[in-house]
Amino acid sequence: DAKTTQPTSMDCAEGRAANLPCNHSTISGNEYVYWYRQIHSQGPQYIIHGLKNNETNEMASLIITEDRKSSTLILPHATLRDTAVYYCIVTEGGSQGNLIFGKGTKLSVKP
């Protein structure tokens, strides 16, 4: 079962930042937070992951609270092509973990 809670859907205006929240209050010390997205009719795409520190890459930023019980994925300048279902997944980063997908957040970027 998924260990995360995400809003079912969100809207964002094109060009604005999209902030997608995720609650993972039962996360344990060796578990990472991963974000994937699935654009319609495509396979899921890895976005970013982190353990404790905030992370940034060319796609997005990941902000993890100090207690690690929640996180926010930030798409700094959303485009129409960012419309997708975004999945927040908590899993062990080592040999025991595997990706278990929840329901995700359907992000709609509008002109």
Added chain:
Amino acid sequence: DTAVSQTPKYLVTQMGNDKSIKCEQNLGHDTMYWYKQDSKKFLKIMFSYNNKELIINETVPNRFSPKSPDKAHLNLHINSLELGDSAVYFCASSRGQGAGGYTFGSGTRLTVV
């Protein structure tokens, strides 16, 4: 170059038939997976193979049999297809077992009629 490729992309077949879906990755990853996405869009892991060895076998009917001839390939064979097998099947790979940064294929839409 396609990193994880699945064939066929679409597969329509009758109940009771046996079919296979092929998956190949050219990323040099050690672990490969099969996921099933049903009509409600839930993605569920079916199998995980690490260096050609079965690691995870979730509650999947034994009509489904994965086969890994080498660590770059993980094929899915399905016997006696049923209507409920209709779904999109995704292959994926990762550098290590359970490690992040999974790369997914584009999926195979299986329709059983």
